[in-house]
Every structure is written in C-alpha cells, then in structure tokens.
Amino acid sequence: MVDTLSKYTPIGHHFYGLEICQFNNGQKLYLVKIKKKKKELEIVEQLEFEDVEKLAKSIEPSTPLFLTVNTRDVITKSAGDSKLEDKALANSLFPNMDYNLLFYEIYTLGNERFVSIIRKNIVFDFLERLNDLKVSIFSVSLGLSGLQTLLNYIDEKEIIGTSYKLTRESLGNSITISTTNEEEERVYSLNGLQVQNKYLLAFGTIASNILLTGNKNSSMSELNRGLEIEVKGKKLLNLLTWSSLIFFLSVLMVNFLFFDHYRGSIQNLANEQAVNAKSLESIAQLNERVESKEKRLEKALSTSNSKVSYYLDELGRTVPGSITLETVIYQPLLKPKKDLKPMAYAMDEIKIIGLTGSGIDFSDWVTKLDNLGWVNKVKTLEYDYQNKKTSLFELRVYIND
Numbered sequence: 001m002v003d004t005l006s007k008y009t010p011i012g013h014h015f016y017g018l019e020i021c022q023f024n025n026g027q028k029l030y031l032v033k034i035k036k037k038k039k040e041l042e043i044v045e046q047l048e049f050e051d052v053e054k055l056a057k058s059i060e061p062s063t064p065l066f067l068t069v070n071t072r073d074v075i076t077k078s079a080g081d082s083k084l085e086d087k088a089l090a091n092s093l094f095p096n097m098d099y100n101l102l103f104y105e106i107y108t109l110g111n112e113r114f115v116s117i118i119r120k121n122i123v124f125d126f127l128e129r130l131n132d133l134k135v136s137i138f139s140v141s142l143g144l145s146g147l148q149t150l151l152n153y154i155d156e157k158e159i160i161g162t163s164y165k166l167t168r169e170s171l172g173n174s175i176t177i178s179t180t181n182e183e184e185e186r187v188y189s190l191n192g193l194q195v196q197n198k199y200l201l202a203f204g205t206i207a208s209n210i211l212l213t214g215n216k217n218s219s220m221s222e223l224n225r226g227l228e229i230e231v232k233g234k235k236l237l238n239l240l241t242w243s244s245l246i247f248f249l250s251v252l253m254v255n256f257l258f259f260d261h262y263r264g265s266i267q268n269l270a271n272e273q274a275v276n277a278k279s280l281e282s283i284a285q286l287n288e289r290v291e292s293k294e295k296r297l298e299k300a301l302s303t304s305n306s307k308v309s310y311y312l313d314e315l316g317r318t319v320p321g322s323i324t325l326e327t328v329i330y331q332p333l334l335k336p337k338k339d340l341k342p343m344a345y346a347m348d349e350i351k352i353i354g355l356t357g358s359g360i361d362f363s364d365w366v367t368k369l370d371n372l373g374w375v376n377k378v379k380t381l382e383y384d385y386q387n388k389k390t391s392l393f394e395l396r397v398y399i400n401d
Contacts (some may be wrong), residue, residue, distance in 0.1 A: 004189050005070065006222055009114075009383060012062075012064065013035055013036045013037070014033065014034070014035055014036075014038070014044070014060075014063050015033070015034045015063065015064050015065070015066065015138075015206050015210060016031060016032070016033055016034075016059060016063055016065040016066065016206075017031070017032045017034065017065070017066050017068070017146075017199075017201075017202030017203055017204075017205050017206040018031050018032075018055075018065055018066070018068065018202055019065050019068045019070055019146075019162060019199075019201045019202040019205075020052075020067070020068070020069050020070065020071055020368070021070045021071060021162040021163040021164075021201075022071040022072045022073075022128065022163060023068070023163055023181050023183070024181050026050065026298070027050070027051075027071060028048065028049070028050055028162065029048070029049040029050070029051075029052065029055065030046075030047075030049075030162060030198050030199050030202055031046070031047045031048070031049065031055065031058065031059070031199075031202065032045070032046050032047075032199040032202045032203050032206070033046075033063075034203070034206050034210075036210060039209070039211065041193070041203075041206070041207060041211075042193075043193065043195065043199075046196060046199050048198065050358075052126070052129045052130065052133070053129070053133070054132075055133055055135070055231075056133045056134075056309075059076075059133070059135055060232065061134040061135065061136060061317065062136060062317065063136060064136050064137075064138035064231050065130075065135050065137050065138060065147055066138055066139050066141070066200060066202075066205045067126065067130070067137055067139065067140045067141070067205075068140075068141045068142070068205045069118060069122070069123060069126060069140065069141070069142055070142075070143060070162070070163065070164065070201060071122075072179075073118050073119065073122050074116050074118045074142050074143050075094075075116065075117050075118070076111065076114055076115070076116040076142075076143045077093040077094070077115055077176070078112055078113070078114050078143070078177070079092070079093055079112070079114065079115060080112055080113070080260065081111055081112060082113055086106050086217045089106060089113065089115060090104045090106065090115050090117070091116050094115070094117055096106075099219060100120075101115065101119060101120060101121075101188040102117050102118065102119060102120060102219075102346055103118050103119075103120055103123055103142065103219050103220050103223075104116065104117045104142075104216070104218065104219050105117075105141065105142040105143065105145055105216060105217070105218040105219070105220065106216060106217045106218070107143075107144075107145035107148055107216035107217075108148060108216070109144065109147060109148060109151060109166070109175050109177075110151060110174070111175075112174065112175050114143065114145075114177070116142040116143030116144075116145065117142075118142055123140060123220075123223075127140070129357075131321075134320075136230075136231045137227050137231070138224075138227055138228055139209060139224040139227060139228065139229050140220055140223065140224060140227070141205050141216075141218075142218075142220075144161075144164060144166065144177060144201065144215050145205070145208070146201045146202070146203075146204035146205030146206075146208055147159070147166065147200070147201060147204050148204070148208055148216065149204055149207045149208045149211065150190060150200065150203070150204040150207065153189075153190040153191050154188055154190065154280075156188070157169070158199065159188070159197075159200070160180065160184050160197055161184055161197050161198070161201055162178060162183075162197075162198055162201065163179055163181065163244055164177060164178070164179060164180065164201075165177070165178050165179070165180045169279045183198075184197070185197065185198070188200060189335050190203075197271070201237050227321075230321070231253040242379075244392075263287075266286060266287065267287065272346070276380055278344070289342075292342060296387060297320070308330060310374075311330070311350065311374065311399070312328065312330070314372060314374075315328065315350070315352070315369070315397075318365060318368050318369060318372075319365065320358075320361045320364070320365055322356060322357040322358040322361040322362075323354055323355070323356045323357075323358075323361060323362060323365060324354050324355045324356075325352060325353075325354040326353050326354050326355065327351070327352070327353035327354070328350065328351070328352055328353075329350070329351040330350050331345045331346060331347055331348075331349065331350075332345070332346050332349060332350075333345060333346075334353040346352060346396075348376075348398060348399040348400075349396055349397065349398055349399065350369065350396070350397040350399065351394070351395075352394070352395040352396075352397065353393070353394050354390075354392075354393060355386070355390045355391065355392055355393075356390065356391050356393060357389055357390050359391070362383075362391070362393065366378050366380065366395070367396075369397060373400075374399060374400055375397055375398070375399065375400065375401045376398040376399060377398050378395060378396070378397050379395065379396045379398070380393065380394070380395055380396070381394040381395065381396055382394035
C-alpha cells in the first residue's frame with residue numbers, strides 16, 4: 001500500500017546532492033542544496049566536508065538526498081558506442097563479474113557508453129553511516145553518471161571536477177575520463193547558472209533525477225526504488241499526522257459548539273422552572289457539573305494549535321525507522337472514564353505506545369526526546385518483549401509548560 005501511495009506523494013522542492021570522492025590525502029564530501037522552481041533549479045547552499053559524520057549539523061533529515069559515489073573503489077570503463085544490452089555490455093568489459101558482490105551502472109556521456117562498478121558492501125557501508133545521521137537518501141549513483149544532463153550545457157572541451165577530468169575532442173564525440181589529485185577551482189555556466197566545479201557532479205545528479213533527463217541503467221534499481229519508497233513513506237506519514245490532527249481539532253470544536261448550545265438550553269429551562277424549588281436545586285447542581293466540565297475542556301484546549309502541532313511534529317521527526325508508533329495521546333486521562341464522574345487529564349504530558357525492533361534505536365530515541373528543549377523528562381512506563389524481533393513500549397513525555 002505504501003508503494004502505491006508513494007507514487008502520488010510529492011517529495012518537496014528542496015533537494016541535496018552529495019558526491020563522495022577520494023584524493024591521495026583521503027576522502028572528501030561535496031554537498032549542494034537545490035531549490036526547484038517549476039522546471040528550474042536554484043543553488044541554495046554549497047558545503048565541503050572531510051568526514052560523513054560531520055554532515056549531521058548541515059542536513060535537514062526530511063530533505064531527499066541524491067548520493068553519488070565517486071571514490072577509487074568505483075571502476076569505470078568506456079564501451080564506445082557499443083549497442084550491446086546492459087548485462088552483455090557489463091560482462092564484455094568486466095568478464096566473470098559476480099553480480100552478488102558488485103553493483104554496476106551504465107550511462108552515456110556524449111556518444112559513448114560507460115560502465116561503472118563497485119563492491120556492494122562499500123555502498124551499504126555509506127548508506128548505513130548516512131542512515132545513522134537520519135539522512136533521507138533518495139537514490140545512489142556511481143561514477144560520472146550525474147554529468148549526462150550537464151554536458152549539453154557546457155561548451156568547454158575539458159571539464160575538471162573534484163578528482164576527475166573529462167576531455168572531449170569535440171561536442172558530442174569521443175570522451176576520455178581520467179583521475180586528478182589537483183584541486184583546481186573552476187566555475188561553469190549552465191544556462192545562466194554558475195556552478196563551482198567541486199559541486200558539478202552532485203548538482204548534475206540532482207538535475208538528472210528531478211528533471212527526468214539522462215539515460216542510465218543500473219543493477220541498483222531495486223535498491224533505489226526501496227530508498228525512494230522509504231523517503232516518500234516518511235513524508236506520507238507526516239502528511240497523515242497533520243491531517244489527523246486537523247480532523248481531531250475540527251471534531252473537538254464541533255462537539256464544543258454543540259455542548260455550549262446544549263448548556264444554554266439548560267439554563268433557559270432552569271429560568272422557566274424557577275417556581276419549582278426542587279427542580280431549581282437539581283438544575284443548579286447540573287449547571288455546576290456542566291461548568292466544571294466546561295472549565296476542564298477549556299483548559300484542555302488552552303494550548304494553541306500551533307504548539308500542539310509543533311510537539312507532535314517534533315516527535316514525528318525523531319522517530320527512527322525501526323520504531324512504529326501505535327498510540328500518541330496529548331493530555332491523556334489520569335483515570336479511566338466513569339459515568340457521572342469528572343474527567344481528570346494529565347495537562348502537560350504526552351502518552352506514547354508503540355513497537356520497536358531495536359533496543360539500541362529505542363534508547364537513542366528516548367535520549368534524543370529527553371534533549372528536546374520543550375521536554376522536561378521522558379519516563380519509560382513499560383518495555384515488554386513481544387517476540388524475538390519486536391518489543392512493546394509505553395513512554396510518558398513531560399512537557400515544560
């Protein structure tokens with residue numbers, strides 16, 4: 001169902017492109033943030049890092065990221081203008097290739113086809129490290145596949161990027177790819193947009209995916225589809241959370257209006273039956289109960305919609321993939337509801353019930369919640385093992401009012 005709904009779920013207007021490349025002195029990461037306006041792309045931010053873990057403070061977890069791996073672990077060969085089918089082409093350049101251990105990607109630069117391969121464990125290691133930082137990875141590309149779209153907008157015969165140099169004899173003809181360790185700075189003009197060469201490949205990967213240009217085939221299609229569904233699933237959950245909150249508040253408001261109208265009718269009836277002392281006494285008692293409930297209801301609604309939305313949105317953003325929330329109640333009842341008994345609410349609390357598949361993720365999440373500025377403390381009321389893979393938990397989040 002999530003797979004079907006994800007086809008109709010927008011992924012937003014902001015995107016990250018990240019190239020991981022390698023020099024003699026180690027790896028470097030080049031990050032570019034793009035804003036999409038209709039069919040145009042605008043560069044918002046360009047950053048450089050020396051380690052994956054340093055990305056955390058610079059990336060918004062909910063923004064999709066297009067990853068390009070261009071380290072020395074990626075081996076790229078040219079197939080010229082070969083017309084062979086994908087697997088046949090890959091086998092011709094890399095005989096006896098083990099598809100259980102390697103990923104490949106086939107793409108076209110100019111009139112030439114190129115095949116890039118990499119060991120799967122290296123890709124999975126990058127994905128795991130980025131997932132630990134709560135990055136929303138949308139797709140993975142290899143080598144220089146991200147340059148397909150950009151070549152049509154660059155007039156220079158020699159294109160120098162991060163750790164690569166691309167040379168073409170003339171526009172659209174023979175292309176040569178080589179490595180370089182010289183971090184030469186250049187700026188390329190792409191249809192009026194100025195892009196530094198260090199961020200060219202990361203930018204191109206976004207452009208190819210968002211503008212649906214470029215021609216490439218990859219054994220990572222299933223992996224990328226899974227990453228896309230996961231990112232869209234998170235956004236869909238966010239959308240449903242907001243919709244549910246709006247619906248809940250609307251129903252609550254309608255109920256309050258009916259309740260207020262009913263209270264007014266009772267008061268009018270009490271005035272008309274003033275002659276009967278016993279009835280007046282009964283109505284007075286009824287009015288006292290109604291007013292007491294009204295005060296509690298008004299107090300429960302005293303927190304602004306924006307603050308409630310903020311709390312729930314913050315909770316939703318922190319939930320890791322291994323945890324499923326089943327129940328989230330803002331201001332839960334202190335005791336079970338009983339007829340003719342006043343209801344008592346925990347005014348500054350949020351009750352959370354769910355399932356977790358990882359005790360480590362659960363502990364990290366509780367710590368993260370405890371460090372939120374508006375949270376006073378987090379208390380674990382229950383943690384029971386359901387089976388070998390999942391555990392049931394109940395939390396109380398106490399709010400700093």
